Amino acid sequence: MSNGAIVGQSLPLVDGVEKVTGRGVYGVDVRAAGMLFARILRSPYAHARILHIDASEAERIPGVHAVITCNDLPDRRVGLALKDEYVLARDKVRYVGEAVAAVAAVDLDTADEALKAIRVEYEELTPVFDAREALREDAPRIHEELAHYQQSSYLTRFIRPIPDSNVASHIKLRKGDIAAGFRLADVVLEDTFYCPRIHHCYMEPHAVLAQYTPEKITVWSNGQRPFDIRTYMADLFGHPMSKVRVINTMIGGGFGGKITAKLEPIAVALSRKSHRPVKLVLTRQEEFQGFGGQHSALVKIKSGATSAGKLTAREMEVTWDAGAYADLGVSVALLAGVVGASGPYRIPNLKIDSYLVYTNKVNSTALRGMGMQQVAWAVESQTDLLAEKLGIDPVEFRMRNALEEGDRSATGEILESVSVRECLKKVADAMQWGKRPKAANQGRAICVWHKFSAPGTTSSAAVKINADGSVTLLTGSSEIGQGSKTVLSQIAAEELGVSLEDVSVVSGDTDATPFDHGSFSSRVTHHTGNAVRFAALDAKSQLLNLAAEMMQPMEITAEALELKDHRIFVRALPDTGLPLAEVALAAQLRGLPILGKGSFRGQGSHRLDPETGQSSQPAASEWIYIAQGAEIEVDPETGVIRVLKLVGAYDCGKAINPLAVRGQILGGVMMGVGISLYEEMTYEDGQIVNPTFMDYLIPTAAEAPPIEVMLVENPHPLGPYGAKGVGEASIVLIPCAIGNAFYNATGVRIRELPLSPNRVLEGLGAKGQVRSR
Amino acid sequence: MARFDYFEPDHLDELFDLLARYGEDARVIAGGQSLLILIRQGLVRPGVLISLDKISSLRQISYKDNEIILGAMATQSEVSAADRIREHLAVLSQAASKVGSVHVQNLGTVGGNLCHAEPNGDSAPALLSTGASIRASSSRGERAIPLEDFFRGPFENVLEPDEAVTYIHVPVPGSGTSSVYLKHALRAVDRATVSVGLMMQMERGGRCQEIRIGLGGAAPTPIRAKEVEALLRGEKITESIIEAAGMEVSRNCDPLSDAHGPAEYKRKMAGLLTKRAIRQVVGAYSAKQEV
């Protein structure tokens, strides 16, 4: 597919100047006259009944304007998908750090003083911290009323809780005949793998400024889904949506961690009570205590293959540790836990059970990769073990089983734009697989995977052609640093024949911009990109029709006209035309200023058959394919793994902005390096032990290995210019590629992340012993 | 951050007066790279902070014939950039360049690092290998404290509430001496999991005349590995004695399990780093001989 003048070009971000000059206004930077400063009182207990809260002393402190508890909010459960939580804990706390009360005061010191003066009486209950223990019959019930919880209306009822248990959702997939499948296999392997919790570590903390009046609620937020927040606030505070305005500030990173709106309702409630704007910003420690990162997961996997190297059966049991609330774990347990769990392979017989289990820790949520890195860690590790057992080269084994165009997925979806083999071959060639000798203590591996973008979500957009021919683009999506404003501007500029500089973007404002589900699940380029393109085409059609009229008495129809380089001209007579600005002005003068609108709904549905997991619809709006190679060296005396090189092929459909796509991929790869080697949220009795950047280790510039990025452009039939979303895919395969490369180097299989030096050294020491959790 | 009063004495006498007056309620602040974080975390709540910033004599690095004197306020950056320290005391220069990030090194001081008394700080193991001693002063006078006697426990030093570290005296090593600082950490900016400062004087024939080994992260405080030194002193350094030294370090050290690693891992690393340090110093000595 050829590049346009703008689409397909590596262009600097349109909001780059604001970022490099420090002029951009982030959530932490917004202020309002008379604003108060808020702090949250958090539970010191992992599981306890709340007997009594006395805020009277706190309220009397000079400078304290409001103290709120659950009684200042409706007695209604909330939740993105399953409504199982309260804004401020009511009756019970379920994790250390849960919000119990909040204060708004003239400054933070006063707010902190007020927190100390709030008296809460708790009755401790027995907590359960481990997901396997939580599954036991005699485990304490974290949600006694689970059977009565409602599900959110927009996500069409796919959550399957087990009443009187700690299972928030159990999703199943049954395909073919699993017993027969294993009988056909010449080799059957069974393994268990584990991934711990890891945190998003966006650099900018959560920050909200809220202003409540009976006429209007206004919220400035660095959240990724402003329309979600609007729905939530409207519902909670009883305002119609038209009287709730959510405005995105500049956002310092999200990665899925700024979807759940925990702060917004607290800030609004404080504003309501104090009659002042209220600013609430989290400390880094609160980020680790109040937001739970990605789900830890225990994956049991049993796979069978014939001696010819064909997979015949795969059985998986995935246990996701939800923490205290289901949150987006329901999507993780469905999409990664079942839909994509078995990998980008042809497997005729499948049995998958995915459990989302409550424990008394802060709830986990969406995190880049959405659970895929946890299942890939297990599946791709075992894939190399299978290949080895069969005596087949691991790349060749993957090639023999790879999904192809037109194949059916695990849920029965007919797959389009499949590029598993292409990606795999590209990486194998780049690494000269099988052709280079290997030095001592060095190892190599290549893995493949697929990444879904959530099904059935909607984007809409509007394009205004101003009287001078410049363009204003209105989009409800959030710019979280992924470059959405730039990519969307490129699409608009391409269709409207203007330069990138002529387009300015208003994004993430629920009053000013059309509805968009938001920035998550790698969806913006594909979904909002389409909406923007259709909006631009709509505006273009209006322009061409008017131009044709203006060019009378020449008998020209709009179809004969072209819009390019700020001009509308007759295709066959390029010198005959009008400047775009002239037509735009004329539109305004004639009472029909140009306004284009467009929308797009991604295909698919979350709804699978409850017994078989099959669906007549796609289970994802798009699938992205990835192959990742890793070369590592291990120091056998210290256990330190040094990543020599990471080489990957990423199918983005169409790179609207290759520079931005490369940037997204590099970021995901580095997060992958972090979770492979350094990162783990560590708990003791439900209390996080490493809630700072001193003890929770993310890679620095000194740890970044050489990374090669190869883009594969295998167009998606529905994407704008064929584009798919690549924001998440690159994190997914890093742990298993490094883990397999380590196995290749040492013959030692480690089944738990991170591959810390201590764990590696223990593994090397106990060589030959199979470790499993 | 909790509020405190702040004083910037112009000269040492004023510093000592303030310390005498405020005692336990006061803390001396040098670079602040450790102290300000402790205060922000609420782990330390001084009513008074006394800055050493305006006392110019404390910023100096003085070079005498037989010793180098570091003022308490000499920063890690200044120490790592000092050519003469790099030449004679590579262990100190290397340690200074490995303390956290460049930002931390620009403000953080050697004096402050020592007083913070972390089990796994960088300055202490390096300086222990040099035979350094501290000058602690108050209105009652000055006393010299050998560095290995300076640490009482994790984050605890032996200073009285009215005392401040003013200078660190570091002997200039004799000829035939090489030194090295090795640090094993998870990331480049992290505190040491385990670290070793080693200084050895060798003579022709590869015999060890004098040796000092400082260990960080291997015990509740930075320590001298005296038993290992005794094993090596006067001996010809062979591969088998290096192995024995490594095992002796592992056996004798008493590390704490923490976020940097479990005790067992630190034990192994302490032994390993000691062996690697000895080999490196032997290599440097041989290289010098060949010149």
Next chain:
Amino acid sequence: MIKKELQLRVNGGLFKLEVFPSTVLLDVLRDELGLTGTKRGCETGYCGCCTVLLGGKAIHSCSILAFRAKYHEILTIEGLEKDGKLHPLQKAFMDRGASQCGYCSPGMILSGKALLDSNPNPSEAEVRRALSGNLCRCTGYLPIIEAVLSVAQEGGRP
């Protein structure tokens, strides 16, 4: 505890303020001087989003008392642009995709400037080390390292 008078030299200007002595430089820059380009990302001195130059040296402004900073010239990200012209590092960051969400960018750029001002031709390893006190979660660091090296190679610094 009372506020005391403090004079700070920031971005070429002189400012007279009244500040509690326990206030760190970061808070004075953001809250008293409205220079919000310098950011806070943590409380333990690791993220580097608060980096400013003090006497030309890169420091974490969260880890120094404002009163200590009065002895030297302070440069924040706002002081880098001259007469509407971006510093070569700012331009390189934009051109090479070294800025995604942008939150770490002010700190990264200033750390890069401090390095190039004292070491105009650094090795890649030196660049990595100079930037290791600035965390980034978006870019994977490589475009940032490339941007700093590109400015070094072009010999560009005003």
